[in-house]
Amino acid sequence: MVQDPFLGQIIPPPHCSPLDLDRLGFDNSMTNGLQSINAFMNHFGNPTGSRLGFFGASMSVGGIAACLVAGFLVDRFGRRPICSAGAALVAAMAIMETFSASFEMFTGGKVLLGFGAFLQQVAAPVLVTKLAHPKQRVTISSLYNTSIFIRLIIGSWITFGTIKLESMWSWKLPCILQVAIPAYQTVMIWLVPESPRWLVSKGRTEEARQTLIKYHGNGVKDEIVKFELQEIIAGVEADRTVMKFSWEAVKTTVGSKGNRYRLWLCMWTAVGSQTIGGGFTASYLPIILDQIGMTSETEQTLINACINIFNWVCAFIAAFVIPRVGRRSIFLFSTIGTNVTLLIWTILSERYLATQKVGLGISVLVMIFSVTTKQRGVYFAITMFTINITAFFTTYVTPIGLENIGWRYYLPTCV
Numbered sequence: 001m002v003q004d005p006f007l008g009q010i011i012p013p014p015h016c017s018p019l020d021l022d023r024l025g026f027d028n029s030m031t032n033g034l035q036s037i038n039a040f041m042n043h044f045g046n047p048t049g050s051r052l053g054f055f056g057a058s059m060s061v062g063g064i065a066a067c068l069v070a071g072f073l074v075d076r077f078g079r080r081p082i083c084s085a086g087a088a089l090v091a092a093m094a095i096m097e098t099f100s101a102s103f104e105m106f107t108g109g110k111v112l113l114g115f116g117a118f119l120q121q122v123a124a125p126v127l128v129t130k131l132a133h134p135k136q137r138v139t140i141s142s143l144y145n146t147s148i149f150i151r152l153i154i155g156s157w158i159t160f161g162t163i164k165l166e167s168m169w170s171w172k173l174p175c176i177l178q179v180a181i182p183a184y185q186t187v188m189i190w191l192v193p194e195s196p197r198w199l200v201s202k203g204r205t206e207e208a209r210q211t212l213i214k215y216h217g218n219g220v221k222d223e224i225v226k227f228e229l230q231e232i233i234a235g236v237e238a239d240r241t242v243m244k245f246s247w248e249a250v251k252t253t254v255g256s257k258g259n260r261y262r263l264w265l266c267m268w269t270a271v272g273s274q275t276i277g278g279g280f281t282a283s284y285l286p287i288i289l290d291q292i293g294m295t296s297e298t299e300q301t302l303i304n305a306c307i308n309i310f311n312w313v314c315a316f317i318a319a320f321v322i323p324r325v326g327r328r329s330i331f332l333f334s335t336i337g338t339n340v341t342l343l344i345w346t347i348l349s350e351r352y353l354a355t356q357k358v359g360l361g362i363s364v365l366v367m368i369f370s371v372t373t374k375q376r377g378v379y380f381a382i383t384m385f386t387i388n389i390t391a392f393f394t395t396y397v398t399p400i401g402l403e404n405i406g407w408r409y410y411l412p413t414c415v
Contacts, residue, residue, distance in 0.1 A: 030155050030159060030174055030175065030178075031055070031056055031110075032156070032285045032286065032304045033155065033156055033159030033160070033174065033301050033304055034159065034171050034174070035052075035285075035286040035287070036159075036163070036286045036297050036300035036301050036304070037159070037162075037163055037170055037171050037297060037301075038297060039167070039168060039170045039171055040170070040171035043168065043171075044102070044103035044106065045103060047103055048399065048403060049399060049400050049403055050396070050399075050400055051103070052399045053395065053396040053397060053398065053399045053400055054107060054396055055103070055106075055107050055110070056395045056396070056398070056399065057391070057392045057393075057395035057396040058107045058108075058110040058111045058114060059110055059111070059113060059114030059117065060114060060388045060389075060391040060392035060395060061111050061114060061392060062110075062111045062112060062113065062114025062115035062116070062117070062118060063114045063115070063117070063118040063121075063387075063388035063391070064385065064388040064389060064392065065115055066114070066115045066116075066117075066118035066119050066122065067118065067122070067385040067388055068385075070082065070118065070119050070122035070123070071122065073119070074122060074123045074126075074198075075198075075201070078194050078195070078198050078202075079123040079124070079126060079127040079194060079195050079198060080123075080127070080189050080190060080192060080194055082119050082120070082122070082123040083119075083120050083123050083124055083127070083185065083189045084185070084186050084187075084189045084190065085116070085119065086115075086116040086117065086118075086119035086120035086123070087116065087120060087182040087183070087185040087186040087189070088116070088182070088183075088186045089112060089113070089115065089116030089119070090113050090116040090117055090120075090178070090182040091178075091179045091182040091183045091186065092112075093109040093110070093112045093113035093116065094109075094113065094175060094176065094178035094179045094182070095176065095179060096108075096109040096112075097109040097110065097113070097175045097178075098172050098175040098176040099172075116182075118388070124144075125141070125144065126195060126197075127192070127194075127195050128140065128141065128144050129141055130195045130196055130197050131192070131193060131195070131196075131211075131215065133215070133216050134216070134224065134228070139319065139320065142318070142319035142320070142322055143316075143319045146312065146315040146316050146318075146319050149308060149311050149312030149315055149316075150312065151181065152308040152311070152312070153305070153308045153309055153312055155174065155178075156301070156304045156305035156307075156308045157305045158173070158174045158177055159171075159174045159301050159304070159305075160298075160301040160302055160304070160305045162174055163297045163298065163301055193211045193214075193215065194207075194211070196208035196209075196211050196212055196228070196229070196232055197232050197235065197236065199211070200229075200232050200233055200236050201236045205229075205233070208229065208232065209221075209225070209229055212225045212228055212229060213225050216228060266386070267386050270386035270387040270390060271386060271390045272335070273387060273390075274387060274390040274391045274394050275390065275394055275413060276335070276338050276339070276342070276413065285300065285303070285304050285307070285368075286300050287399060287402045287403070288364075288368070288402070289303065289365075291349065291352075291353065291402070291406060291407070292349065292352050292360075292361035292364045292365065293352070293356070293358065293361045294361065294365070303365065303368075307368065318330065339414065341367050342367075342410065342413060342414050343414050344367055345364060345367035345368065345410065346407055346410040346411060346414055348360050348363045348364045348367060349364050349406075349407035349410065350407045350408075352364060353406065353407060
């Protein structure tokens with residue numbers, strides 16, 4: 001019997017970049033920032049209501065389509081090719097956005113960009129998790145999830161820096177700069193080893209063993225390597241017997257009380273993650289700031305940039321705190337804290353509109369900073385699909401609600 005296999009030396013993991021979340025963050029930050037740039041809004045006819053709503057929700061449309069095919073593609077071709085193809089599509093669509101002749105063309109580019117981005121998001125977390133050394137896995141996986149804020153920060157500060165340009169390049173420059181990181185990943189992902197689990201599933205067990213020896217055993221076939229390979233082989237064999245798509249597989253997934261409970265948690269956690277108020281600031285911060293008297297390009301793009309730095313600091317700290325405190329405790333604390341914050345935000349918004357006191361507007365901004373935003377197998381796929389469905393609905397509806405009923409639109413989210 002192998003005893004305490006994970007108490008040995010910590011081996012540095014292979015270079016596996018989390019840039020697939022970064023490119024998603026860049027586009028999200030631009031969804032906000034571009035709405036604050038007059039040249040962009042005037043060039044595309046100052047979209048509002050449902051037209052603006054589909055613009056904000058367009059990446060989720062691509063994400064929904066990607067969720068339907070990504071699992072098959074990843075299992076068929078491997079993690080690296082799908083990451084590379086997704087990154088290449090993101091880079092191509094960034095160019096399309098830059099030179100769009102119409103708002104519909106720009107939004108179409110965002111739909112396809114979302115497809116490429118979510119192809120990566122399905123493949124990359126599994127690759128990161130499987131390549132990380134067991135003793136580093138929890139921390140590395142947590143840090144991976146904070147990487148979206150890196151490009152949120154980059155994208156928002158680039159947008160802030162280009163608002164002074166007296167030409168269309170005030171919005172085209174942030175768009176074209178999206179190409180840099182996905183273009184890098186399209187090529188550099190091939191320097192990362194393939195997932196040992198995928199290699200075993202394709203009968204390439206010796207390649208998987210050599211990958212584990214190199215990156216987890218420091219060149220030695222030690223007990224950790226033996227244990228991991230045995231675990232992977234056993235897992236792949238189990239998947240072959242119980243994970244085939246059939247009525248029996250469906251009954252396996254939902255046939256027991258425990259599995260139904262897990263499925264319930266996956267779906268409602270996904271819905272909850274998209275309906276706690278983060279989407280307000282993630283896609284439509286300019287509309288919210290307009291309602292509290294902060295209307296200038298400089299104010300709105302600067303606030304967007306500062307919020308992303310604050311969010312990244314919170315997420316980075318959380319990546320180290322969660323393994324020590326526990327995910328359930330952090331989840332409950334964060335949910336309660338977010339709800340209380342949103343209630344205060346709603347009340348302050350109503351009071352500002354009633355009195356026009358500057359202090360109340362600033363108080364709303366403090367609450368906006370307090371609502372920071374931001375997971376194997378069947379349940380992961382269901383979770384991602386539900387997230388995209390919910391994100392599309394909430395993002396599409398938000399500008400319509402904010403335009404027509406103002407602060408009252410926050411009340412359903414509070415509930």
